[in-house]
Amino acid sequence: MHMFFVLSRLAWRYLWRNHRRTIVMLSAIAVGTWAMIFMTALTRGMVDQMIADGISVIPGHVQIHNPDYLDDPSVNNRIAYTDTELTARFGNAGFSSWASRVRVPAVVTSERESRGVTLLGIDPEAERSFSFVDYAAVDGRFLEGPDDKGVVIGAKLADTLETRVGKRIVIMSQDPDNEIADRGFRVVGLFHAEMEATEESYAFIGKHTAQDMLRIGDTVSEVVFVGDDYRDVEPVFDKVAAQVDDSVLVSRWTEVDTYLGTMMGMMDGFMLIWVIVIFLALSFGLVNTLVMAVFERIREIGLMLALGMKPAMILGQIIIESMMLLAVGLLIGDLLAWATIKPLEGGIDISVVAKGMEMFGASSMLYPNLDIGDVILANVVVLVLGFLASLSPAWRASRYEPVEAITKV
Numbered sequence: 001m002h003m004f005f006v007l008s009r010l011a012w013r014y015l016w017r018n019h020r021r022t023i024v025m026l027s028a029i030a031v032g033t034w035a036m037i038f039m040t041a042l043t044r045g046m047v048d049q050m051i052a053d054g055i056s057v058i059p060g061h062v063q064i065h066n067p068d069y070l071d072d073p074s075v076n077n078r079i080a081y082t083d084t085e086l087t088a089r090f091g092n093a094g095f096s097s098w099a100s101r102v103r104v105p106a107v108v109t110s111e112r113e114s115r116g117v118t119l120l121g122i123d124p125e126a127e128r129s130f131s132f133v134d135y136a137a138v139d140g141r142f143l144e145g146p147d148d149k150g151v152v153i154g155a156k157l158a159d160t161l162e163t164r165v166g167k168r169i170v171i172m173s174q175d176p177d178n179e180i181a182d183r184g185f186r187v188v189g190l191f192h193a194e195m196e197a198t199e200e201s202y203a204f205i206g207k208h209t210a211q212d213m214l215r216i217g218d219t220v221s222e223v224v225f226v227g228d229d230y231r232d233v234e235p236v237f238d239k240v241a242a243q244v245d246d247s248v249l250v251s252r253w254t255e256v257d258t259y260l261g262t263m264m265g266m267m268d269g270f271m272l273i274w275v276i277v278i279f280l281a282l283s284f285g286l287v288n289t290l291v292m293a294v295f296e297r298i299r300e301i302g303l304m305l306a307l308g309m310k311p312a313m314i315l316g317q318i319i320i321e322s323m324m325l326l327a328v329g330l331l332i333g334d335l336l337a338w339a340t341i342k343p344l345e346g347g348i349d350i351s352v353v354a355k356g357m358e359m360f361g362a363s364s365m366l367y368p369n370l371d372i373g374d375v376i377l378a379n380v381v382v383l384v385l386g387f388l389a390s391l392s393p394a395w396r397a398s399r400y401e402p403v404e405a406i407t408k409v
Contacts, residue, residue, distance in 0.1 A: 003313070004316075004320075007313060007316050007317045007320055008320055008324075010317055011317050011318075011320040011321040011324055012324060014317075014321060015321055015324060015325060022325070025325060025329070026325065026328055026329045026332065027329075028329075029325070029326060029328075029329025029330065029332075029333065029382075030329045030330075030332035030333040030336060031333070031336075032278050032281065032329075032333065033329065033330050033332075033333025033334060033336075033337070033378065033379075033382065034333045034336040034337045034340070035278060036274060036275050036278045036333075036378045037333070037334065037337035037341075037370070037374065037375055037378055038337050038340060038341060038368075039274065040274060040371075040374045040378070041337070041341045041368040041369055041370045041371070041374070042366065042368050043270065044368075044369045044371055044374065045366055045367045045368040045369040046366055048367075048369050049366070049367055050260065051230065051260050052230070059127075059130055059131065059132065059224055059226070060098075060130070060224025060225055060226055060253065061225060061226055061227045061230050061233040061236055061252070061253050062224075062225040062227070062233055062236045062237045062240050062250065062251070062252060062253070063222055063223065063224050063225070063250075063251050063253070063256055064079060064222060064223040064224075064240065064244065064248050064249070064250055064251075065077075065079065065221070065222050065248065065249050065251065066078055066079055066080070066221075066248065066249065067248070067249045069221065069222070069249070070249070070251070070256065073103065073104065073105060073221070074104065074105070074174065075104050075173065075174055075175060075176055075214050075216060075221070076176055077221075078216060078219045078220065078221055079100075079219060079220055079221065079222065079223065079248055080247040080248060081219075081244075081247075081248070082217070082218040082219055083100055083207075083218045083219065083220055084218055086100050086220070086223055087100075089243050089244070090223070090225075090240075090243060093239070093243060094239075095225055095236070095239070095240075096226065096227070096228070097129050097130050097225070097226040098126070098223065098224065098225045098226070099122065099123060099126035099127045099223070099224055100123075100126075100207070100220040100222070100223045100224075101120055101121060101122045101123075101127075101207060101220055101221065101222055101223075101224070102119070102120070102121030102122075102207055102210040102211060102214065102216070102220050102221050103118060103119070103120055103121075103221040103222050104118075104119050104173050104174075104210075104214065104221060105117075105118060105119070105173065106118070106119035106171050106172060106173040106203065107171070107172045107173070108153065108157070108161065108169055108170070108171055108203055109161075109169060109170045109171075109172065110161035110162060110163040110167070110169045110170075111162075111163070111167075112161065112162045112163075113160060113161045113162060114161075115157060115160055115161060115200065117153075117157065117200075117201055117202060117203045118201055118202050118203070119171060119173060119202075119203050119205065119210065120202055120203065120204050120205070120210075121146075121205055121206065121207040121208075121209065121210025121211065121220075122143070122146070122204060122205075122206070122207050123145070123146040123206075123207050124142060124143040124144070124145065124146075124148075124204075124206075125145070129226070130224075130226045132193060132194075132198065133152075133191040133193070133204075134191075134192070137191075137192055138152065138189040138190065138191050138192075139155065139165060139189060139190040139191075139192075140152075140165040140166075140187070140188050140189035140190060141188055141189050142188075142189050142191070142204075143188070143189075143204055143205070143206055145206060146206045146207040146208045146209070147206050147208045147209060148188075148205070148206040148209065149185070149186075149206070149209060150185060150186050150187070150188030150189070150205070151169065151171065151185035151186070151187055151188065151203055151204065151205050152187075152188060152189040152190070152191055152203070152204040152205075153169075153187060153189075153190060153191070153202075153203045153204075154190065154191055154192075154193060154198065154199025154200055154201070154202060154203075155190045155191065155192055155199050156196045156199035156200045157199055157200045157201075157203070158187070158190050160200060163187060164187065164190075165187050165188065165189065165190060166186065166187065167186070167187050168184050168185065168186050168187070169184070169185055169187060170182055170183070170184050170185075171183060171185055171203065171205070171213075173213075173214060174214075175214050175215045175216070176214075176215065176216060177215075181213055181214050181215065182213075183213045185205065191204075207220070225240055230253065233252050233253065237250065237252055272377065272381065275377065275378050275381045275382065276381065276385070302401075305401075311399070314394075315394045315395060316394075318390060318393060318394035319387065319390050319391070319394050321390075322386055322387070322389070322390035322394075323383065323386065323387065323390075326382060326383055326386040327383070330379050330382060330383070334375060334379070337370070337375070338370065341368050341370045342370070344368050345367060345368055345369075345370070346367075348366040348367075348368070
């Protein structure tokens with residue numbers, strides 16, 4: 001341990017012998033670290049927001065469907081249990097948030113236009129805590145209960161249909177006998193969402209109203225459950241699975257929306273690849289700095305070897321120098337990243353590229369997410385790769401013959 005402290009003091013002094021070179025290298029490491037963490041925070045923020053928006057639209061961390069529903073979301077593929085039976089099974093089972101709903105494809109027609117939408121028959125009070133719609137921000141009003149006879153559509157869909165609050169529209173779908181089920185509804189509200197595609201895709205009516213219109217009695221298309229963390233849905237999944245039999249399919253949100261599930265899985269892999277790519281660019285400067293430091297001190301190294309310093313100690317000193325250089329650069333880069341990301345966590349308005357971002361399922365606001373796990377991963381990977389990069393110049397320095405090194409010009 002005493003020898004380690006001696007080598008550390010020597011390494012620190014040698015680093016600042018040529019302070020300009022050290023400062024340049026520290027700046028490169030700090031900027032590289034900042035770039036790694038900053039870009040990762042932006043990307044993770046975008047992915048997290050995409051997942052959160054996607055789950056809020058799906059919605060639910062765990063869902064129950066007819067086994068054939070995900071492949072064919074028609075009214076014929078309803079859940080085997082009635083709404084009354086579902087309430088008996090889950091009403092007092094300790095779930096923080098859950099709701100049953102009717103969810104079918106439909107066509108909305110106004111006086112001028114028609115559009116295909118997903119029709120959602122809901123109990124608005126049951127879904128208030130996790131709906132992607134802010135009830136208070138609706139133009140007009142939201143549904144007042146499962147028996148509400150009105151319809152709430154997206155503001156963008158209203159523009160497309162050239163309709164507004166107070167006007168009547170017709171909703172058409174298919175009943176279990178493959179007959180057209182249609183009904184006229186008065187638009188009572190226009191909801192707003194992060195993405196225009198969401199505003200164009202959904203129409204809300206009361207659950208009981210949807211059941212009457214589709215002639216499906218007391219049955220529903222799906223049941224959704226929301227837990228505390230979308231990254232850890234297994235406790236909710238196991239709890240739901242324990243309450244049902246094989247007549248229904250219990251799915252995690254990653255199985256319902258495989259795109260979002262894959263995005264979350266890719267994020268960690270992206271982080272590792274990004275760190276390695278950035279460090280490979282830095283490693284050339286690091287190795288060059290260490291090689292130059294060794295070249296300038298050939299005579300000193302030879303003298304230390306002649307005085308009895310072991311080659312292993314020379315090896316250790318050079319490695320400690322590189323670790324110190326990396327550690328200080330990483331610290332500066334981490335602080336820079338924290339100082340630049342924290343003020344932006346309230347959101348970055350990227351509405352100028354909103355159309356392009358929407359193609360990827362991202363909203364017009366980007367919320368950087370400085371995850372401590374990403375910071376630790378970046379620092380650990382850089383230190384490990386830096387150690388490996390420093391082995392070559394360190395090994396070269398320890399292999400000098402004392403006489404040859406002292407007499408080298």
